[in-house]
Amino acid sequence: MNLELRTLVLLAIGILLQFLVGEMNHYLSPLHVYLYLGGLLITFPLLRFRYKQGFLYACLIALFHDATAPIPFGTSMILFLTAHTIVFALRSKFRREEPAAAIAVAFLLNGAIILALSVIQMPDHHFASQYWQRVVFDLFLSQAVLLLVAGWCFALQSEALKFFGIHLDHEQRQAG
Amino acid sequence: MQARPFFVLAIVVAIWLLLPPVLKSLLRTGFHELQAPAVQTSSIIRDVQDYWTFRSYSKDELIEGIRDLSRQQADYELRLQQAEGLEREIERLERLFDLPGHEEFRYEIARVARRDMGAWWQRMIIRKGRNQGIPAGAPVVYAGGVVGKVSEVYLNTAVVDLISSQSLRLSARIEGDERPISYQGGVTPPFEPARGIAEFVPLDTRAVADDPRRVVTSGLGGVFPAGLYIGEITTLEPSADGLFQTGRVRLDDRLHSLYEVAVLVPLETGGEDSP
Numbered sequence: 128m129n130l131e132l133r134t135l136v137l138l139a140i141g142i143l144l145q146f147l148v149g150e151m152n153h154y155l156s157p158l159h160v161y162l163y164l165g166g167l168l169i170t171f172p173l174l175r176f177r178y179k180q181g182f183l184y185a186c187l188i189a190l191f192h193d194a195t196a197p198i199p200f201g202t203s204m205i206l207f208l209t210a211h212t213i214v215f216a217l218r219s220k221f222r223r224e225e226p227a228a229a230i231a232v233a234f235l236l237n238g239a240i241i242l243a244l245s246v247i248q249m250p251d252h253h254f255a256s257q258y259w260q261r262v263v264f265d266l267f268l269s270q271a272v273l274l275l276v277a278g279w280c281f282a283l284q285s286e287a288l289k290f291f292g293i294h295l296d297h298e299q300r301q302a303g
Numbered sequence: 304m305q306a307r308p309f310f311v312l313a314i315v316v317a318i319w320l321l322l323p324p325v326l327k328s329l330l331r332t333g334f335h336e337l338q339a340p341a342v343q344t345s346s347i348i349r350d351v352q353d354y355w356t357f358r359s360y361s362k363d364e365l366i367e368g369i370r371d372l373s374r375q376q377a378d379y380e381l382r383l384q385q386a387e388g389l390e391r392e393i394e395r396l397e398r399l400f401d402l403p404g405h406e407e408f409r410y411e412i413a414r415v416a417r418r419d420m421g422a423w424w425q426r427m428i429i430r431k432g433r434n435q436g437i438p439a440g441a442p443v444v445y446a447g448g449v450v451g452k453v454s455e456v457y458l459n460t461a462v463v464d465l466i467s468s469q470s471l472r473l474s475a476r477i478e479g480d481e482r483p484i485s486y487q488g489g490v491t492p493p494f495e496p497a498r499g500i501a502e503f504v505p506l507d508t509r510a511v512a513d514d515p516r517r518v519v520t521s522g523l524g525g526v527f528p529a530g531l532y533i534g535e536i537t538t539l540e541p542s543a544d545g546l547f548q549t550g551r552v553r554l555d556d557r558l559h560s561l562y563e564v565a566v567l568v569p570l571e572t573g574g575e576d577s578p
Binding site: 142146149150152153155156157158159160161163178182186190191193194195196197198200201204205208209212215216244245248250251254257258260261262264265 | 305308309315316327328331333334338341342345417418422424426454464469470489490493497560
């Protein structure tokens with residue numbers, strides 16, 4: 128039961144965060160700046176869930192994102208799942224339950240996903256230099272915002288799971 | 304490093320790539336429709352916030368506002384009479400010279416629910432869709448000219464690709480010159496006005512920042528009616544082949560802060576789609 132519930136709880140929070148980022152972008156649009164925090168959304172389940180649970184979560188949250196973006200449907204899903212698989216294979220090499228490690232992973236993942244999406248969406252030669260200037264600006268802004276909100280976001284996800292009786296720290300200690 | 308997760312990833316990606324496009328399209332629509340109520344609700348909440356802001360205005364401010372609106376209304380009524388006279392004249396001339404009539408549209412006013420302006424795409428979600436007879440591909444305008452084109456239509460929402468988006472290209476002309484040119488959206492740098500690019504501009508055309516040239520739709524291509532304002536060419540330079548010029552088009556500052564737009568629904572299509 129808990130296996131499904133934890134994915135649903137984090138999915139609800141992920142959709143809420145995605146909605147808030149969308150609202151922020153709505154208000155930022157007259158300034159021509161844009162925030163992207165896709166990497167932040169998948170980090171917590173990626174570091175704390177089992178492979179299948181995190182995989183399912185990354186798949187669903189990416190499809191929610193793709194449905195509102197003018198990119199081939201499933202692009203973010205493939206990016207998120209690739210990132211999920213690579214980091215999952217490496218997560219035993221660092222202390223994944225430490226907040227600093229989680230923030231570092233979110234930072235690296237978000238940057239990598241922004242760059243990958245930027246390559247996929249690259250326009251023709253007319254705008255190449257202006258395009259990359261804009262991408263670099265949005266990247267810096269997104270990464271700065273991510274550093275500001277990542278701790279709060281992970282705490283929210285962890286507390287929401289506790290609210291539903293899912294204590295990841297206890298489970299991890301018991302497994303250890 | 305375990306190989307199994309990579310194997311699972313490869314299988315899932317292969318299955319996804321082989322999935323029929325119809326199924327992907329259905330999934331996309333489903334996931335979009337799931338989120339649509341939240342986007343609409345946040346837009347409605349903004350409207351309520353605006354309403355309560357207006358409620359806080361004093362009576363003097365409201366009286367002043369009504370007086371200004373009355374003046375504007377009188378001015379528009381006069382212009383409307385002139386426009387009606389000109390329309391009758393155009394119809395008379397069309398009959399006289401046996402010319403094909405202009406395509407007619409009805410204006411469907413829609414609130415902007417969400418603006419999404421990144422380097423990757425520039426689009427907005429409006430609060431009207433298939434249920435209100437909005438067709439895909441319909442031109443979208445506002446008081447300052449062209450906004451863009453409807454790219455996706457859902458039940459009660461539609462997505463509009465803006466003219467500042469690189470994916471949007473349309474046939475245009477410089478005001479006062481009948482020769483067609485090509486317009487394409489560009490990349491808007493942070494904190495600067497939105498911009499696009501004009502191509503195939505004739506060599507004898509001049510435009511500088513102090514004396515820009517207005518760019519309007521040409522009416523060719525069958526989507527946008529002729530004469531709608533797009534922006535101003537502020538710089539021109541010879542294109543790579545030397546046969547034409549390429550220029551930067553400065554778009555209206557209001558384009559990225561719109562809260563209401565009008566969708567031009569072709570009357571025939573609108574009639575068929577209307578509930």
